[in-house]
Amino acid sequence: MFNHNLNIYQQLSLVALRLFLGFIFLWSFFDKTFGLGFSTPKAKAWIYGGSPTRGYLSNLQGALAGLFNSISESSLVSWLFMLGLLGVGLALILGIGMKIATVSGSLMMFFIYLSQLPLKTNPFVDQHLIYILVLWLLLFFQAGNYFGLGNWWQKLKIVRQYSWLE
Numbered sequence: 524m525f526n527h528n529l530n531i532y533q534q535l536s537l538v539a540l541r542l543f544l545g546f547i548f549l550w551s552f553f554d555k556t557f558g559l560g561f562s563t564p565k566a567k568a569w570i571y572g573g574s575p576t577r578g579y580l581s582n583l584q585g586a587l588a589g590l591f592n593s594i595s596e597s598s599l600v601s602w603l604f605m606l607g608l609l610g611v612g613l614a615l616i617l618g619i620g621m622k623i624a625t626v627s628g629s630l631m632m633f634f635i636y637l638s639q640l641p642l643k644t645n646p647f648v649d650q651h652l653i654y655i656l657v658l659w660l661l662l663f664f665q666a667g668n669y670f671g672l673g674n675w676w677q678k679l680k681i682v683r684q685y686s687w688l689e
Contacts, residue, residue, distance in 0.1 A: 529664070537664055541615050545612050548615065549613065555608070576600050604631070610624065618669075619672050621689060622687055
């Protein structure tokens with residue numbers, strides 16, 4: 524990446540974006556896992572046998588609904604989705620693994636975007652595309668290095684050996 528000489532306000536802005544977006548991913552993970560009652564009622568929580576993806580994917584009506592409906596019962600899809608929410612959320616909160624968090628978070632958000640086509644409130648852009656943009660900005664500006672564990676993480680032998688772990 525590039526050497527960025529950011530002032531403290533720019534750094535704090537990146538930290539706020541990183542933490543807030545990380546919290547969005549983590550909150551979704553915890554709500555779907557434990558049924559905190561916000562978007563997932565307790566009775567449909569993952570720990571009580573509910574599926575974190577079935578309700579959403581099986582009720583889609585858009586252009587790609589058939590594709591997403593067909594994978595709604597897959598436990599693999601549920602596991603990948605939940606591991607993605609947890610992994611991306613933790614990576615952003617801690618400021619580590621920003622490359623893999625950016626790529627996997629972007630893929631998750633892009634598939635959710637595709638699942639909603641055609642969009643109802645704007646013909647082209649929704650919040651999932653904004654989240655993708657923010658993920659890439661955080662990676663580009665090395666936001667994990669500001670008030671996070673990114674500098675420490677990048678010095679680990681395994682991370683230096685496998686740069687995709689940065």
